[in-house]
Amino acid sequence: MTTQAPSSSSSGAASPGQSMEPQARLDLYRTMVLCRTYEEAILREYHADKGPGFDIGKGLIPGEMHLSAGQEPVAAGVCAHLTADDAITAAHRPHHLAIAHGVDLRAMTAEIFGRVDGLGKGRGGHMHLFDPATHFSCSGIVAEGFPAALGQAFAFRRRKTDRVAVAVAGEGAANAGAFHEALNLAALWALPVVFVVEDNDWGISVPRDLSTAVDSNAVRATAYGIPGERVEDNDVDAVHEAARPMVARARAGEGPSLLEVHTLRLWGHFEGDAQGYRPDREKVHEDDPIPIYEKRLRDAGVLDDELVQQAAADATTKVEDAIEFAKASAVPDPSTATDYVFA
Amino acid sequence: MTITETPQGTRRLTTSKAMVEAIDQEMARDESVFYMGEDVGAYGGIFSSTTGLLDKYGPGRIIDTPISETGFIGLGIGAAVEGMRPIVELMFADFMGVCLDQIYNHMAKIHFESGGNVTVPMVLTTAVGGGYSDGAQHSQCLWGTFAHLPGMKVVVPSNPADAKGLMTSAIRDDNPVVYLFHKGVMGLPWMAKNRRSTDEVPEGEHVVPIGEAKVVRPGSDVTVVTLSLSVHHSLDVADKLAEDGVDTEVIDLRSLVPLDRDTVLESVRKTGRLVVVDEDYLSYGVSGEIVATVAETDPGMLRAPAQRVAVPDVPIPYAHDLEYTVLPRQDRIERAIRAVL
Known part of the structure; x- marks a missing residue:
């Protein structure tokens, strides 16, 4: 078993993107833009008809809504190493991961709108997206999505494939038992899993230094004898670079790894969260990873005005098509409310 | 079958x-x-x-x-x-x-x-x-x-x-x-x-479909609906009561989901008397579900109030005599059957 001391990257080190092909970086940028464009559109549609005031159960998109703006570097950087044959389990904030993994935007959006053409025919909602075509799933229970990834990895290995499973959740999940049970089992049986912790500093309103006994969850990898790394900046190039050997290790049958990314929750825990507890809420946009990456790629000659506009236009076209599709899909017939309990 | x-x-x-x-x-x-x-x-x-x-x-x-x-x-x-x-x-x-x-x-x-x-x-x-x-x-x-x-x-x-x-x-x-x-x-x-x-x-392949109860002892005087180990206790009691001329029908539910309500209803319609024996806790459980099934269908089919023999709502005690007091054993089952006759 490979044991490796946890390490961390920081902005002081050489930029990991410098060794990457320009096209690969352009793809990362486009993926992040698509994720953000999607969340902005869901934000618009979600709030369009919640009034007067704010009624969470009202409107075309009812219920809790956890949007992922700011966390795009994790999704883009990790998923770039995966194919649709690999599995991802996500948590309650899943859209960026679903998009980056290639879940069909139309079916996903129809599910968020609670329509019959949705991934779950309106039974799941935005925290319960299941796409067998890309082996994507999520769970609304913090940390409890980790164990299923072990089973997918187990099945992939039993079938003698090199497919991997990626389990993603926030830093709050790393304090829950399911996380630790999953790491122990995956390490014990050398399962092809990559664990990814999205540290966005906040467990709803509780800052990570009031919830977590260690500065880096990557050090917890040591307890299970597996490689662990924390990416300190919310930098897609760095995430991409850190995830590469972890996915490769899993594919090679050498076992699991743990990646933590210090990312950013640009918006509230859920829509409607006024974030009064958050001292940085006025200037958080300054750390928005997408403009920062855009500038870096412009400086490197990878991006120009035309490519930026093209990325935005492509994303808008895809997202608005998905929104239109969702709105045109029928609402489920109430007479089918008890369907699908059993196969 | x-x-x-x-x-x-x-x-x-x-x-x-x-x-x-x-x-x-x-x-x-x-x-x-x-x-x-x-x-x-x-x-x-x-x-x-x-x-x-x-x-x-x-x-x-x-x-x-x-x-x-x-x-x-x-x-x-x-x-x-x-x-x-x-x-x-x-x-x-x-x-x-x-x-x-x-x-x-x-x-x-x-x-x-x-x-x-x-x-x-x-x-x-x-x-x-x-x-x-x-x-x-x-x-x-x-x-x-x-x-x-x-x-x-x-x-x-x-x-x-x-x-x-x-x-x-x-x-x-x-x-x-x-x-x-x-x-x-x-x-x-x-x-x-x-x-x-x-x-x-x-030997060989043997399939019991999920969702089918079984009448393990046909009878005409009283229906005992039960499952698991309590089936055996109920059969013991039925054998004993037969000596007194009481003809007990015992139904082994075998599946709880889906529940074979038809077999229960058919039997109760015939006997008019119902005892449910369940080793789980009494309240909010299988015994209540069986009685509710009868009540929702036709309470008039009962000629006596139904009896439930289950674990009274108490954790299972350690000491043998205490444990056997709360478990649905033969003595309690017999008393319940006699109460509905």
């Missing part, structure tokens, strides 16, 4: 051996079946649920796990989602508390939440029941709790042939199936056992 395939013959087996035989036959038939749990390898299962299987199938398919129920039950779910057919053992049903989220929020809900696009063909086996002074955390039945939560089928065999037939069905089912085996019916050499825990079992 329960036997859907013509068997080559029968032999007398304990319930545990019959259960293992079904697992063995299905593992031989289907490469995607594997068995995972604590002490299921070299030990063969604390309650002999996997005896001999490690030697035959090896550690790749008969898998000892750490004490990590959330981890390995979740692993079973993920493997099932990818098309394998895991059998995962929770050593005692009492341990559901450490892994219930995986069971009821994941195993039982994924098919529904996916709008039917994902199936979870998994069997969760678990030992239930008391009667041997194992105390409040190792003696519960809890089948009513599993059955209350939607999305999992629940089967509770009471005898060797059904243990085999229901296991075969559970493994082949495309839904999660919770398979609860009572320690007192397994025929274990180290625990008091009912004489019926060793009985005739069909």
Whole structure:
């Protein structure tokens, strides 16, 4: 078993993107833009008809809504190493991961709108997206999505494939038992899993230094004898670079790894969260990873005005098509409310 | 009838051996079946649920796990989602508390939440029941709790042939199936056992459909609806009362989800008298569900108020005499039957 001391990257080190092909970086940028464009559109549609005031159960998109703006570097950087044959389990904030993994935007959006053409025919909602075509799933229970990834990895290995499973959740999940049970089992049986912790500093309103006994969850990898790394900046190039050997290790049958990314929750825990507890809420946009990456790629000659506009236009076209599709899909017939309990 | 395939013959087996035989036959038939749990390898299962299987199938398919129920039950779910057919053992049903989220929020809900696009063909086996002074955390039945939560089928065999037939069905089912085996019916050499825990079992393929109750003793005076070890206690009482001219019909529910309400109603319509015997807790459980089924259909079919014999709402006590006071044993069953006559 490979044991490796946890390490961390920081902005002081050489930029990991410098060794990457320009096209690969352009793809990362486009993926992040698509994720953000999607969340902005869901934000618009979600709030369009919640009034007067704010009624969470009202409107075309009812219920809790956890949007992922700011966390795009994790999704883009990790998923770039995966194919649709690999599995991802996500948590309650899943859209960026679903998009980056290639879940069909139309079916996903129809599910968020609670329509019959949705991934779950309106039974799941935005925290319960299941796409067998890309082996994507999520769970609304913090940390409890980790164990299923072990089973997918187990099945992939039993079938003698090199497919991997990626389990993603926030830093709050790393304090829950399911996380630790999953790491122990995956390490014990050398399962092809990559664990990814999205540290966005906040467990709803509780800052990570009031919830977590260690500065880096990557050090917890040591307890299970597996490689662990924390990416300190919310930098897609760095995430991409850190995830590469972890996915490769899993594919090679050498076992699991743990990646933590210090990312950013640009918006509230859920829509409607006024974030009064958050001292940085006025200037958080300054750390928005997408403009920062855009500038870096412009400086490197990878991006120009035309490519930026093209990325935005492509994303808008895809997202608005998905929104239109969702709105045109029928609402489920109430007479089918008890369907699908059993196969 | 329960036997859907013509068997080559029968032999007398304990319930545990019959259960293992079904697992063995299905593992031989289907490469995607594997068995995972604590002490299921070299030990063969604390309650002999996997005896001999490690030697035959090896550690790749008969898998000892750490004490990590959330981890390995979740692993079973993920493997099932990818098309394998895991059998995962929770050593005692009492341990559901450490892994219930995986069971009821994941195993039982994924098919529904996916709008039917994902199936979870998994069997969760678990030992239930008391009667041997194992105390409040190792003696519960809890089948009513599993059955209350939607999305999992629940089967509770009471005898060797059904243990085999229901296991075969559970493994082949495309839904999660919770398979609860009572320690007192397994025929274990180290625990008091009912004489019926060793009985005739069909050789070869044997399938008992999930969702079909069985009239295990036809009668005309009173209906006893029961399951698991209590079936045997009820049959003991029925034999005794027959000497007094009381003709007792005993129904073994065998499945709780789906529940065969028709068989219950048909019997109560005939006898007009109902006793429900359930080793689970009294309130909010199986016994209330059976009485409600009659009340919702036609309360007029009862010629006397129904009686429920269950564990009064108290944790299972340790001391033998206390435990036997709260368990639905023969004495309490007989009193209840006499009360409705």
